[in-house]
Amino acid sequence: MADTVQRIERAQERAARAERAARSPGYKWVALSNTTLGVLLATINQSILLIALPDIFRGVGVDPLSPGNTSLLLWLIMGYMVVTAVLVVGLGRLGDMFGRVRMYNAGFAIFTFFSIMLAITWMHGTAGILWLIAMRIFQGVGGAMLMANSAAIITDAFPSNQRGLGLGLNQVAGIAGSFIGLVVGGLLSPIEWRLVFIVSVPIGLFATVWAYVKLHDTGVRQDARMDWWGNITFAVGLIAVLVGITYGIQPYGGDTMGWANPWVLAALIGGAIMLAVFCVVETRVADPMFDVGLFKIRAFTFGNLASLLASLGRGGLMFVLIIWLQGIWLPQHGYSFERTPLWAGIYMLPLTVGFLVAGPISGYLSDRFGARLFATGGMLVAAMSFVWLLLLPVNFAYWQFAAALLLNGLGMGLFASPNRAGIMNSLPARQRGVGAGMTATFQNSAMVLSIGIFFSLMITGLSSSLPHTMAAGLTAQGVPAAQAHEIASLPAVSVLFASLLGYNPVQTLLGSSTLSHLSAAHQHYLTGRSFFPALISGPFADGLGVAFGFAIAACLIAALASALRGGKYVHVEEGADDGQS
Numbered sequence: 001m002a003d004t005v006q007r008i009e010r011a012q013e014r015a016a017r018a019e020r021a022a023r024s025p026g027y028k029w030v031a032l033s034n035t036t037l038g039v040l041l042a043t044i045n046q047s048i049l050l051i052a053l054p055d056i057f058r059g060v061g062v063d064p065l066s067p068g069n070t071s072l073l074l075w076l077i078m079g080y081m082v083v084t085a086v087l088v089v090g091l092g093r094l095g096d097m098f099g100r101v102r103m104y105n106a107g108f109a110i111f112t113f114f115s116i117m118l119a120i121t122w123m124h125g126t127a128g129i130l131w132l133i134a135m136r137i138f139q140g141v142g143g144a145m146l147m148a149n150s151a152a153i154i155t156d157a158f159p160s161n162q163r164g165l166g167l168g169l170n171q172v173a174g175i176a177g178s179f180i181g182l183v184v185g186g187l188l189s190p191i192e193w194r195l196v197f198i199v200s201v202p203i204g205l206f207a208t209v210w211a212y213v214k215l216h217d218t219g220v221r222q223d224a225r226m227d228w229w230g231n232i233t234f235a236v237g238l239i240a241v242l243v244g245i246t247y248g249i250q251p252y253g254g255d256t257m258g259w260a261n262p263w264v265l266a267a268l269i270g271g272a273i274m275l276a277v278f279c280v281v282e283t284r285v286a287d288p289m290f291d292v293g294l295f296k297i298r299a300f301t302f303g304n305l306a307s308l309l310a311s312l313g314r315g316g317l318m319f320v321l322i323i324w325l326q327g328i329w330l331p332q333h334g335y336s337f338e339r340t341p342l343w344a345g346i347y348m349l350p351l352t353v354g355f356l357v358a359g360p361i362s363g364y365l366s367d368r369f370g371a372r373l374f375a376t377g378g379m380l381v382a383a384m385s386f387v388w389l390l391l392l393p394v395n396f397a398y399w400q401f402a403a404a405l406l407l408n409g410l411g412m413g414l415f416a417s418p419n420r421a422g423i424m425n426s427l428p429a430r431q432r433g434v435g436a437g438m439t440a441t442f443q444n445s446a447m448v449l450s451i452g453i454f455f456s457l458m459i460t461g462l463s464s465s466l467p468h469t470m471a472a473g474l475t476a477q478g479v480p481a482a483q484a485h486e487i488a489s490l491p492a493v494s495v496l497f498a499s500l501l502g503y504n505p506v507q508t509l510l511g512s513s514t515l516s517h518l519s520a521a522h523q524h525y526l527t528g529r530s531f532f533p534a535l536i537s538g539p540f541a542d543g544l545g546v547a548f549g550f551a552i553a554a555c556l557i558a559a560l561a562s563a564l565r566g567g568k569y570v571h572v573e574e575g576a577d578d579g580q581s
Contacts, residue, residue, distance in 0.1 A: 005397050030214050031157040032166050035150035036109060036173045037153065037207050041145035041200055043177030044184060045115075046080060046447075050322065051182050051341040052189035052196045053077070054503065059193040060121070060128035064497070072129045073497065074246050078448060079133050081115065082242045084147060090231050092148035092437020093289045096430060096573060097226075098154070107145025107210055112204030116196035146175075147440045152432040155424045156218045161367050163425055168417025169365015171216035172355050175375040175416055179345075179352040179410050186342030201374035215239030227289040233278035234290065237446065239520035240271030243451035253490035255275070256463045292433055299371075299426035303419050306375060308442040309558035310415060311553040313382065315450025320458065320547055321348060321405075322392075323496055327505065328537055330396055331529040337504045350402040355416075371422030372565050377417025380558035382408055390548040394411020394537040396447035404527040411555075415562070422565060455496070461543025462492040466536065473535045476511075478522045485516060496537065505532050 026065050049056065054074070057064045064073040097105040118135045121128055158166040190196040225291060244267030259265075282288040295301045301381035318399035326340035327348055335343055362374045392400060420439070427435040467488040474484035498505040507515065507527045517524050525531055 010461045011490050018153075024219045026156075027216075028157040028166065029160070032169060033116070034207060034211050035104070035146075035153050037203070038104065038146040039150050039170055039178075040175040040177045040403050041203060041255040042084075042111070042146045044083075045139065045143065045182040045200060047075060047178045047181035048185040048196055050575075051185035051345050052193060053188035054338075054341065055193040057129070060132075061124045062126060063490070068248050068414040069126075070493070070497070071247070072126070072133070074250070075133045076129065076273040078135065078242075078246055078451065080136045080140040080143065081448050082239065082246070083137050083446060084144040084244065085441055085448060086238050087141060087144040087181070088148040088440040088444065088529050089234065089434065089437040090289055090442025091145050091532040092152065092440070093227070093434045095149040095152060096432070096434055097436075099213070100152045100432075101215045101217045103145050103210065104149040104153060105211045107142045107149070108204060109142070109209040111139055111142030112201060112208055114142060115200040115204055118199065119194045121194070134571070142278060144440075147444075148437040151420065151424055153215065153440070155432050155436075157427070158443075160425055164363040164365075164367035164371070164410075164418060164421035165360065167421045168359050168366070171363075171420045172413055174357075175412065176355045178350045179348055180347030181243040182348060183320070183342075186345045190342070191309075193521065195513045205225045220399035220400055225287050227282075227285050227287055229281050230278060230285060230289045233274050233281055237271045237274030237278055238441075240267045240274060242271075242445065242448050244268040244271060249452050249455040249493065251493060254458055256491045256493065256512070259456075286510070289434065290438060291431060294427070294431065294435055294438070297426045298564075298566045299422050299476060301424070302373070303375075303423040304439055304442050306379065306415075306558040306561040306565070307419055307423070307439060308446050309554045309561065310379060310382070310412065310419075311443045311446030312450045312453065313386070313554035313558070314412060315447035315454075317408075317450075317454070317551060319451060320454055320544070323458075324540070324544070327495075327498075328394055328540060329401075332533045336527070336529065347398070347402075348405060350406040352452075354406045354411075356409075358413030359417045360413045362423060363381045366418035366421055370567055371418035372562060372567065374418040375415045375422065375565070376559050378411045378413070378418075379555045379562060381411030381414060383411075383412055383555035383559065386548050386555065390545060390552070391425055394541050394544070395533075415508065415558075417507045419562065453550060455493070457546040457550055458496065458543040459492045461546045462495065462536075462539045464491055464496065464539070465542060470518055470535060471529070474526075477526050477531070478518050479510070479514065479526075517555065 010243075031576045042381065053073070056076075057073075062069060062072065066069070072140075082193040091103060116134050118132060118139065119564050121131055121135075123131050134268035150170060154166045154170055155163055182275065184199065185196055188199060244264045245558065247261065247267070248257060248281050251259045252261040252264070259420045277291070278290070284293050322344050324338075330340040330343055331337060356377070362378070366374050387403040388407065390400075392404065423439055424436065471481075471484045475481050475486060479487075490509065495505060498508050504527055510526070515527070518526070
């Protein structure tokens with residue numbers, strides 16, 4: 001009996017110390033720095049593979065462009081994004097029920113463990129890629145736990161008059177991580193492709209221990225039962241839709257894309273029906289995981305709508321710009337195709353600089369003036385930057401391209417921080433976890449959807465003129481007409497993937513057997529740095545026009561949604577004291 005009393009007293013003493021630590025003036029900065037590191041690590045790993053893919057596939061001995069391997073390529077890129085999109089709401093809900101810090105700490109540990117499992121890959125061939133895909137999916141579970149609970153932890157730790165700054169720094173780090181990952185992947189993968197995964201391990205180990213020791217749950221827990229039917233219908237529906245999008249951008253039969261594939265149609269339609277069933281379920285259960293009632297809050301509804309549209313405009317942008325740089329501009333300016341992945345990441349740094357400059361400043365100012373002005377203005381600035389990019393020639397002067405990227409980063413940074421703060425400030429304390437998870441779901445799902453939309457628009461633009469242009473260009477260099485037309489009739493997605501991977505596109509498409517029958521001069525010209533960029537520039541410009549037109553429309557509608565969010569609004573619990581310093 002005495003031992004039991006002592007254990008209870010020690011537990012109460014530990015809880016009291018944790019409460020005092022959490023209420024200390026410096027705790028909010030500890031919470032911000034740790035959660036920002038977590039989100040940065042999670043988002044860097046969303047994009048770090050894009051530049052490293054050629055080295056990874058070479059390391060395991062697989063040709064990603066050979067027939068049947070396109071699916072492996074896409075799932076290695078998008079599997080992480082799909083799982084984070086599906087799980088963040090449920091994991092945010094669990095954070096509300098069992099403690100956000102507890103779920104966040106577990107997320108860091110899971111993320112770090114599967115980073116190790118990725119780095120120790122020993123298999124080769126298709127088995128090696130399947131192992132990497134599976135480990136990436138499990139790594140995404142940890143990433144989803146970090147994303148789902150970080151914003152709620154910051155909101156709990158900061159008073160309402162400082163949340164814009166705290167959430168702004170966190171949000172900007174998350175968005176910037178997507179672009180930092182490009183450079184990190186480009187620097188590490190040529191040295192050793194496993195370093196792309198190993199780099200996360202020491203940071204993850206340190207941050208896991210740091211989070212366990214220093215972070216404390218200060219939020220309001222909500223006693224509730226797990227909404228199993230909601231979780232199941234949501235997961236099945238969203239996975240079906242995202243899988244349908246993933247396979248929709250792949251060729252099917254004689255079509256350049258797979259939107260007519262019966263399995264793709266079944267996944268999209270079935271997923272939409274299941275999500276409709278999910279919406280019905282959520283109105284019938286006592287403790288829904290996706291609280292539809294939150295959409296009665298105007299700032300929450302229009303903030304999430306604006307976030308969804310901004311993510312649609314931004315998500316596929318990364319792929320389009322990388323392909324533009326790697327497939328056309330960098331080779332035209334003296335870079336070999338093998339060097340283009342790294343330099344594409346470096347040349348996109350102005351975008352990250354814009355985020356880093358505008359995000360914290362706009363977050364700080366939104367604490368005083370509210371989110372509407374900054375979020376609306378940010379989307380208008382982003383739309384202007386897309387117009388600028390649309391007007392650039394394919395072979396642009398870099399300073400103009402860099403200025404347009406900087407403007408886009410400033411606009412997105414101006415929008416992101418105030419918008420996230422406005423959403424989180426509008427939420428009741430007991431629902432911050434699920435609310436943050438819902439926001440993350442909209443953003444992550446929009447990223448996958450955006451990739452599908454941008455690729456589809458680019459492929460549509462390329463398919464209208466690329467076959468004729470490529471056939472004429474190849475025959476002019478001595479390639480037999482029948483073979484030239486056969487290569488020209490290949491799906492445009494093959495050209496896009498070859499450019500994305502930093503391979504020599506013409507050498508990859510023609511193959512060594514065809515090239516060996518040509519003269520040395522023709523071989524040198526076809527596989528050189530000028531033929532392919534000049535060949536694709538016109539058709540690529542058609543695709544760019546359609547893609548940037550979509551991005552402009554998405555940003556303008558997002559600006560309208562931001563303008564409709566209402567004035568500054570902070571939800572205050574009855575009897576609550578929000579006067580933390």
